[in-house]
Amino acid sequence: MAETVADTRRLLSKPQNLNDAYGPPSNFLEIDVGNPQTTGVGRARFTTYEIRVKTNLPIFKLKESTVRRRYSDFEWLRNELERESKVVVPPLPGKALLRQLPFRGDDGIFDDSFIEERKQGLEQFINKVAGHPLAQNERCLHMFLQDEVIDKNYTPSKIRHT
């Protein structure tokens, strides 16, 4: 029998709806970490960062939100996710314990360049985590991003998609 040439024509597909093609994509999620501010006096000083979320994902209750968080809040979030979910959680920027020792030549953990470096690391961290489909199911992530205050005595739970 003769050799037949394989048919390589494309399979039939539905034409795309123009709204879908040119409208806003359904995967919009942007988190900015900025505006660091140091509050308190003396030994009780600490730095907070503004966490600004803009999204159109239905799993987030608010399409826009702004909260203030400090480094230890990020540590709390990381521990909760490691314990409650199966996500491999990325590392945080360093804890910088050496910078907290006295008799340094610079401002230690309140040094401008250190805060800037830490701010960038935290932004990378939170974007990586918030984009993870499994992490998006955790109550702790939503509380961290969009609740005014973190209730550390909360009951860990999974979010049900609406």
Place this chain on the structure above:
Amino acid sequence: MRPASQAETPARESGVGSPASVLARCGLYESPARGPSQNEGVIVLDAAQTKLYYDRGNHHEFVSLVKDLARPGEFTQSQTFDFEFTHVEKPYESYTGQNVKLRYFLRATVSRRLNDVVKEMDIVVHTLSTYPELNSSIKMEVGIEDCLHIEFEYNKSKYHLKDVIVGKIYFLLVRIKIKHMEIDIIKRETTGTGPNVYHENDTIAKYEIMDGAPVRGESIPIRLFLAGYELTPTMRDINKKFSVRYYLNLVLIDEEERRYFKQQEVVLWRKGDIVRKSMSHQAAIASQRFEGTSSHAEARTPSQPAENNSRQ
């Protein structure tokens, strides 16, 4: 004396389980420096075996035919012996894998008092099939709830080794940021039985089919030519010793390097590329290598190639 034996056989035997003859010649050549030698007989063995590598030295022979070529005695000069094995069963395809090897070979042995002279020659066997009657397309909707839903389609479920995979990926819901998408061909070799089953996975091919972020309603076409890759037919539970199966792995990678994938088995089969008419021509050429054996020269042509392995 250092007799060397040399066997000539047609390099390829084909035919689906149809026994074909093996015609060959065994030559015993005398090295001129030494004198005549004693031997206890020359035998030729047509054998096929599967060898499992992890089972050190465990060879399992599943076909074994023996012919005596010469009686014990003395060889004073070079001699050649013609031989023929008729109706050799070759039920499986030759296969060399990571943990298992299946081979057909001829072994000529000159038995001597102190040490035997052995020479082996491998023969390659291919199992051929024809177009399967039933070859439906594969079409499935998969995804992660509320996150990513796709429908993938491949035009067939059974492909021959020089075939083309034509398909498409249709995006129903995209809530993650996809960077690119690729399709991989994975070969899985399974050896051992019971509690000692071992799977060896090997990615034979990686082929990018999309670069950039898709949105809902987009269709991404797939066209993957199999001829460029080292593939064997799908082998299921060969002689109850091993299997070789193939899978298409559709992989989506998002902007944070997270991977989302869906594996789907496809059956591969070997299409006979020899048209029947030229088969007797090939046999005629093969027989011309042997002078004076024209009466034995007819290699059997395979009878009606039937549907087989691919459909079991």
